[in-house]
Structure formats: C-alpha cells, structure tokens
Amino acid sequence: MTVPVITIDGPSGTGKGTLANSLASMLRWHLLDSGALYRIVAVGAESRGITRDNLTDLTAFVRSMEVSFSTEFPGSIVLEGQEISDIVRLEESGNKASLVAVIPEVREALLQRQRAFRRLPGLVADGRDMGTVVFPDSPMKFFLTASAQVRAQRRYKQLINKGVSVNLRGLLLDIQTRDERDSTRAVAPLLPADDAIIMDTDAMNAAQVLAEASNRIRAVLGLDITHTISGNDNLPG
Ligand code: C5P
Numbered sequence: 001m002t003v004p005v006i007t008i009d010g011p012s013g014t015g016k017g018t019l020a021n022s023l024a025s026m027l028r029w030h031l032l033d034s035g036a037l038y039r040i041v042a043v044g045a046e047s048r049g050i051t052r053d054n055l056t057d058l059t060a061f062v063r064s065m066e067v068s069f070s071t072e073f074p075g076s077i078v079l080e081g082q083e084i085s086d087i088v089r090l091e092e093s094g095n096k097a098s099l100v101a102v103i104p105e106v107r108e109a110l111l112q113r114q115r116a117f118r119r120l121p122g123l124v125a126d127g128r129d130m131g132t133v134v135f136p137d138s139p140m141k142f143f144l145t146a147s148a149q150v151r152a153q154r155r156y157k158q159l160i161n162k163g164v165s166v167n168l169r170g171l172l173l174d175i176q177t178r179d180e181r182d183s184t185r186a187v188a189p190l191l192p193a194d195d196a197i198i199m200d201t202d203a204m205n206a207a208q209v210l211a212e213a214s215n216r217i218r219a220v221l222g223l224d225i226t227h228t229i230s231g232n233d234n235l236p237g
Pocket of ligand 1: 012034035036038039094097098099101126127128129130178182
C-alpha cells in the first residue's frame with residue numbers, strides 16, 4: 001500500500017512549519033521537518049570539528065548520526081544522547097544549515113533518512129525539495145511564498161515575543177541571503193514542483209492558510225480535516 005504524503009515547501013517565514021504541524025497533528029500523521037535535519041548536520045559537524053570541505057568525514061557523520069525527535073516532548077531533538085533543540089533553532093543555525101545544504105553529498109546522504117519517515121497512516125513533509133526530489137510522487141503538494149519583508153516581520157515578532165533581542169534590518173538581510181543561496185544552488189534548488197499548489201501567504205494568517213490547504217486536501221485526497229478537527233480533543237488551543 002502506498003503511504004500518502006503531503007509535501008509543503010517554500011522559504012522560511014511563509015507559514016509552512018505552522019501548516020505542517022497543524023496538518024500532522026489533526027490527521028495524526030507523521031511529520032518530517034527536513035530543515036531540522038540540515039540544521040542538525042550543520043550544528044553536529046561544527047561541534048565535532050568537521051569542516052564543510054572535509055567531505056569524507058562530513059558524509060560519514062551524516063550517514064551515521066543518531067538523531068531522535070521526541071514525540072513525548074514536542075520540539076525536543078537529541079543527537080547522540082545530547083539535547084540540542086535550543087541551538088538547532090537559532091537563527092544562525094539556519095544560516096549554517098543553508099551552507100551545508102548546497103553540498104550534493106550531504107543531500108544524497110540525507111535522502112534515505114528522509115524517505116524513512118514515510119510510514120502509515122501518512123506523512124506531512126516540510127522543506128525545500130519535498131515535492132521535487134524527496135517525494136516527487138506525492139499527490140498533494142503545496143508551495144508557500146511570501147515577500148521577504150513580510151517574512152522578516154513575522155520572524156521579528158516571533159523572536160521579540162520569545163524575549164530575544166533582534167534587528168529587523170539584519171533579519172531581512174539574512175533572509176535575502178539565505179533565499180538567494182537556497183534558490184540558486186545546483187542541486188535541489190528551492191523551486192515549486194510543476195504540480196504544486198502555490199499559496200501566497202503575505203496577506204493570510206495561520207487559520208486562513210490551514211483552511212485553504214484543508215479545502216485542497218479534501219478535494220484531492222478526500223480527507224475531511226474539519227471533521228478531524230471537531231473529533232479531536234487534543235488539539236492545541
Ligand atoms: O526550514 P529551515 O529554515 O529549518 O531550513 C534551514 C535550511 O536548510 C534552509 O535554508 C535550506 O538551506 C536547508 N534545507 C534544504 N532542504 C530542505 C530543508 C531545508 O536545503 N528540504
């Protein structure tokens with residue numbers, strides 16, 4: 001039996017992580033946060049003194065690293081027994097991730113690991129190349145976009161609410177640099193799949209994005225997410 005996959009790609013700050021989390025929790029499907037894997041590679045390699053030009057050690061590390069995403073403590077990431085979620089979520093770890101993500105050998109070494117997340121009853125996969133490279137056979141692909149200004153504003157609010165002091169201009173520059181690197185790399189650049197539904201989330205909030213995606217999922221996969229919502233007592237508020 002083919003395990004269904006919903007892919008959600010796009011740059012950071014478009015709301016794809018929020019959408020992926022909501023859909024996975026409402027459908028009670030597995031969730032693949034592929035960006036976290038690239039972040040873990042960057043953080044883990046750096047702390048082991050493995051540089052990006054040392055391809056032998058880098059790919060050996062990517063193939064052998066033991067990572068677990070806790071289901072008991074959502075958001076927790078453990079690499080070889082060490083809790084690393086705080087460092088993985090840092091803005092600078094995202095930038096470092098995009099530097100290792102240009103290396104074809106790293107992408108290749110992560111491919112099977114990502115595909116192994118495809119288990120029954122289904123998978124929601126969030127990233128940059130989920131619909132194009134990792135799960136090209138997915139029948140339901142979303143590609144979320146938003147202007148760099150709106151994405152920087154969203155990230156700014158998120159960080160300020162967490163008590164992190166940031167500079168909006170610096171965030172915008174980081175976003176533009178990362179977009180440029182992700183979109184122009186030779187292997188698996190950030191691009192919508194030909195059969196992806198493109199959603200511009202500039203003027204949308206999380207609930208509107210979820211409602212629009214739910215309508216598409218109902219039409220294409222025949223899954224009624226609103227029914228799942230009303231029947232699920234454990235949804236976050
Ligand atoms: O989504 P997130 O911001 O955590 O991703 C960090 C970086 O990892 C991205 O900027 C991108 O360079 C890389 N990435 C990727 N392919 C994916 C997911 C993330 O190249 N499927």
